[in-house]
Amino acid sequence: MADELPVTEDELRNLATKLDEFARTLSETERGVLLTIMHRFGRPAAEPAPAVRAGLLSEGFRDAYERGRGTAFRTVAESAKGGSIQDALDGPSVENSVQHSGPDTEPPR
Amino acid sequence: MASPPRVALVSMPFHSQFRPSIQLGLLKAIAGAHGFPAETFHLNLEFADLIGAGAYEAIGDVGRSFLGDWLFAAAAFPGPAPGPGAPVPADEPFLRAALPDVAHPLEFLRSVREEQVPRFLDRLMAEIPWGGFDVVGFTSTFQQNLASFALAARIKAAHPAVVTLFGGANFEGEMGVELTGAIGCVDYAVIGEGDEAFPEFLRALATGADPAAVPGVVCRRDGGVTAVGHRPPFTRLDELPMPDYTEYFDRAERLGLLTRAPRRDVAIPFESSRGCWWGAKHHCTFCGLNGTGMAFRSKSPGRVRQELAQAARRYRSFRFEAVDNILDMAYLRTLLAELVAAGTDYEIFYELKSNLTRDQLRLLRQAGVSRVQPGIESLSTPVLRLMRKGVTGIQNVNTLRWARYYGIKVHWNLLFGFPGERAADYERQEALLPLLAHLSPPGAPTRIWMERFSPIFADPAAFPARYRRPHRGYGQIYPESVDLERIAYFFEYEFDGSVPEETMDGTRRVVRAWRDAWRAPERPTLTFRHAEGFLQIEDARTPAEAGTFTFDGPLAAIYLSCADRPVTAAAMHGRLDPGPSRDEVTGALAEFCDRGLMMRDGDQFLALALPATAGR
Numbered sequence: 203m204a205d206e207l208p209v210t211e212d213e214l215r216n217l218a219t220k221l222d223e224f225a226r227t228l229s230e231t232e233r234g235v236l237l238t239i240m241h242r243f244g245r246p247a248a249e250p251a252p253a254v255r256a257g258l259l260s261e262g263f264r265d266a267y268e269r270g271r272g273t274a275f276r277t278v279a280e281s282a283k284g285g286s287i288q289d290a291l292d293g294p295s296v297e298n299s300v301q302h303s304g305p306d307t308e309p310p311r
Numbered sequence: 312m313a314s315p316p317r318v319a320l321v322s323m324p325f326h327s328q329f330r331p332s333i334q335l336g337l338l339k340a341i342a343g344a345h346g347f348p349a350e351t352f353h354l355n356l357e358f359a360d361l362i363g364a365g366a367y368e369a370i371g372d373v374g375r376s377f378l379g380d381w382l383f384a385a386a387a388f389p390g391p392a393p394g395p396g397a398p399v400p401a402d403e404p405f406l407r408a409a410l411p412d413v414a415h416p417l418e419f420l421r422s423v424r425e426e427q428v429p430r431f432l433d434r435l436m437a438e439i440p441w442g443g444f445d446v447v448g449f450t451s452t453f454q455q456n457l458a459s460f461a462l463a464a465r466i467k468a469a470h471p472a473v474v475t476l477f478g479g480a481n482f483e484g485e486m487g488v489e490l491t492g493a494i495g496c497v498d499y500a501v502i503g504e505g506d507e508a509f510p511e512f513l514r515a516l517a518t519g520a521d522p523a524a525v526p527g528v529v530c531r532r533d534g535g536v537t538a539v540g541h542r543p544p545f546t547r548l549d550e551l552p553m554p555d556y557t558e559y560f561d562r563a564e565r566l567g568l569l570t571r572a573p574r575r576d577v578a579i580p581f582e583s584s585r586g587c588w589w590g591a592k593h594h595c596t597f598c599g600l601n602g603t604g605m606a607f608r609s610k611s612p613g614r615v616r617q618e619l620a621q622a623a624r625r626y627r628s629f630r631f632e633a634v635d636n637i638l639d640m641a642y643l644r645t646l647l648a649e650l651v652a653a654g655t656d657y658e659i660f661y662e663l664k665s666n667l668t669r670d671q672l673r674l675l676r677q678a679g680v681s682r683v684q685p686g687i688e689s690l691s692t693p694v695l696r697l698m699r700k701g702v703t704g705i706q707n708v709n710t711l712r713w714a715r716y717y718g719i720k721v722h723w724n725l726l727f728g729f730p731g732e733r734a735a736d737y738e739r740q741e742a743l744l745p746l747l748a749h750l751s752p753p754g755a756p757t758r759i760w761m762e763r764f765s766p767i768f769a770d771p772a773a774f775p776a777r778y779r780r781p782h783r784g785y786g787q788i789y790p791e792s793v794d795l796e797r798i799a800y801f802f803e804y805e806f807d808g809s810v811p812e813e814t815m816d817g818t819r820r821v822v823r824a825w826r827d828a829w830r831a832p833e834r835p836t837l838t839f840r841h842a843e844g845f846l847q848i849e850d851a852r853t854p855a856e857a858g859t860f861t862f863d864g865p866l867a868a869i870y871l872s873c874a875d876r877p878v879t880a881a882a883m884h885g886r887l888d889p890g891p892s893r894d895e896v897t898g899a900l901a902e903f904c905d906r907g908l909m910m911r912d913g914d915q916f917l918a919l920a921l922p923a924t925a926g927r
Binding site: 259260262263266267269270271272 | 860864
């Protein structure tokens with residue numbers, strides 16, 4: 203069965219490229235027909251998910267990701283780090299505590 | 312009674328020690344406004360001081376365990392209630408979680424029940440001249456019944472001429488009628504709101520009229536309980552006096568629970584509305600909070616502003632907690648906009664409906680609303696539909712996003728147990744949760760409680776249960792002579808067509824990890840930065856494995872187009888026109904979802920990242 207074959211990232215990428223190339227040759231209407239066919243036969247009926255990928259836009263996803271995040275010289279790194287929005291974690295921590303959770307656990311400061 | 316009755320108003324354990332009782336504060340002011348001077352007694356503070364503030368608050372927090380009532384049961388019903396050696400109504404693992412700062416919770420609770428409670432009550436009897444009062448009123452909500460009965464019984468025994476009066480949520484409807492009939496130390500009870508019934512009751516006593524003739528007041532008579540005269544919910548909220556909390560602060564400072572200081576950081580309760588405008592239209596299936604007072608009423612914005620300013624000056628605190636069940640949406644145009652214009656520095660807690668926009672959340676924060684309970688009970692639209700919440704999962708996520716962005720702390724839950732729910736709904740929700748690690752985490756998943764007055768209680772035809780019975784905790788605190796079916800607020804039940812506990816095991820694990828991640832020094836984040844022509848999304852939801860996405864042109868535009876609110880692919884395509892084809896937009900949305908940068912709910916899409924630049 204096809205769904206039992208091991209599939210690598212490279213194989214998926216190659217297939218996506220070919221599908222993108224193929225998509226370019228289709229008219230808007232033909233793409234709609236293809237979408238409908240894939241919609242009907244290509245996935246379980248109960249699981250809503252778009253049947254095609256980004257088409258021409260998929261190029262934009264290919265190299266979009268890089269490991270790592272913003273950096274700065276060590277002396278300013280602390281202030282430049284992401285996550286500056288502050289908040290407080292409190293509230294009920296005991297499981298099965300409150301249905302109508304509210305401010306009932308916070309002591310005066 | 313020739314002269315005005317002398318009135319004491321009492322709040323017993325386990326009302327939270329951290330805020331004054333608005334019931335006491337308001338009733339004192341109402342009595343005073345009608346010419347009946349009243350004295351308040353926040354005796355719950357004395358008990359918190361006696362057994363330790365941490366343990367006291369922890370016992371109060373686990374209301375449905377009935378621990379607090381159990382501690383006072385033997386003192387309230389010395390004969391018929393389970394006596395010394397009666398089993399604690401909770402198992403040891405639960406007690407360890409509930410009382411993490413107590414080394415041996417079982418031994419601690421036994422010593423409180425058998426030694427500290429009797430000592431506490433004896434001290435109250437010795438120190439307070441109860442015989443000098445004509446009326447002693449008790450307010451009772453959640454775990455305040457048994458402590459109140461224990462003290463009232465002693466007062467009646469020592470001073471038979473003193474009239475006891477009970478009221479509060481525990482005396483709403485049938486519960487109050489049964490308690491009045493079955494509990495000997497309850498002379499009278501106010502059923503429902505007391506704003507008019509209480510002063511009329513005092514006037515009846517003062518003039519020698521029959522207090523039981525006051526609509527809303529009941530008592531035992533001729534082997535039964537007098538009928539409750541109909542009194543509609545009170546509507547003229549602007550006419551109410553300001554609550555008087557002076558005694559609470561004096562007592563807290565005298566006991567050393569609160570340090571004397573020029574400014575206090577204590578949440579002052581205030582009331583800007585009653586009832587629930589949403590519940591009046593579509594009662595959430597599990598909610599029993601409003602009892603018979605669902606009709607929505609609110610104070611005028613000017614009156615609320617005046618109340619906040621006076622309370623801040625008088626009690627030297629800028630922190631407030633609305634006791635409202637839901638924010639009056641008109642306040643977004645009036646009260647809150649006026650607070651912004653006035654530049655006030657309040658920190659306010661409000662409960663509200665969760666389908667809020669970015670603009671509304673910005674306004675709330677600017678007005679000083681720093682904590683909210685928006686009733687986010689689920690992120691699954693099918694489950695939210697079952698509970699009649701009138702909101703979708705994607706709207707709830709958007710509220711969490713903008714609350715996080717504007718620095719509003721959100722208290723929220725994940726509930727389950729609704730008839731007709733499907734395991735698949737919770738599996739989809741569980742898959743979504745890790746994508747929201749940068750947003751405020753919920754409490755642990757909880758099966759819905761069946762509360763009196765809620766639709767799942769009141770409408771058994773629509774919500775048929777295999778069984779329904781008063782929570783077993785009531786049997787461990789009340790004598791057999793009390794009809795538990797009539798006094799219970801919480802019920803045990805089992806619905807057909809709701810998922811088993813194990814369905815939520817995965818969700819519990821995810822939520823635990825989420826809460827742990829928020830306790831770490833570096834919290835998870837997911838932010839975007841936008842420049843002309845491109846967009847960068849920095850994904851540090853798992854800080855140790857952070858990564859950055861860079862999207863150009865149309866992809867950046869697609870992402871930004873659903874960054875403010877949920878948008879359909881069709882609407883997005885229309886907005887991008889001229890731009891990529893509809894299929895391309897649909898495909899790109901799927902790619903964003905695959906990478907966990909967006910969520911989809913039905914035909915709507917929402918960007919999950921928040922702007923890196925704060926406060927816009």
